[in-house]
Amino acid sequence: MKTTSITTLVFGAMILAGCGGNGGNGTAPARTNPVAACLTCHSFTKGVKRPTAPNLHDIVGKPAGSEPGFRYSDALKNSGIVWTREKLDAYLADPRALVPGTRMIYAGEPDAARRQAMIDYMQNGEGDQAQ
Numbered sequence: 001m002k003t004t005s006i007t008t009l010v011f012g013a014m015i016l017a018g019c020g021g022n023g024g025n026g027t028a029p030a031r032t033n034p035v036a037a038c039l040t041c042h043s044f045t046k047g048v049k050r051p052t053a054p055n056l057h058d059i060v061g062k063p064a065g066s067e068p069g070f071r072y073s074d075a076l077k078n079s080g081i082v083w084t085r086e087k088l089d090a091y092l093a094d095p096r097a098l099v100p101g102t103r104m105i106y107a108g109e110p111d112a113a114r115r116q117a118m119i120d121y122m123q124n125g126e127g128d129q130a131q
């Protein structure tokens, strides 16, 4: 009985410490980059262009589809969206629900707190960082 409750406490403490939320690989990095999943396609560093996806430096407040030379989908280009925090939140929760026909292949982040961390990261103008 005693062993069981101590085990429960230890697991509880691990969850509170955030060990449960890093993709389940069993190791807990000291700091997890909230936009790690985006870096395969996007750059967040000012001026860095990638053919795969538009640059996201300073995206908060910009109209959708505004990177010169990037081949956006018609759906996004013609969406009329301005990337407020609310619109970014909706796009990151479910890109194809907000912009049917978007070329962004990303299933969506169901966790609202993680979406907020991503948006904070973009608004703070941080560049690409490993982890």
Ligand code: HEC
Binding pocket: 035, 037, 038, 039, 040, 041, 042, 052, 053, 054, 056, 059, 063, 064, 065, 066, 067, 071, 072, 073, 074, 075, 076, 077, 083, 088, 091, 092, 101, 102, 103, 104, 105, 106, 109, 118
């Ligand atoms: C598989 C590649 C890929 C991944 C992963 C990805 N994106 Fe995208 N993203 C794209 C593409 C391609 C577009 C352009 C979509 C279009 O034209 O419809 C885009 C567009 C966007 C836009 C609109 C940019 C603009 O100029 O209007 C935002 C904001 C965005 N992505 C955020 C993110 C965030 C945040 C993540 C990580 C959670 C992410 N994306 C993950 C490929 C990706």
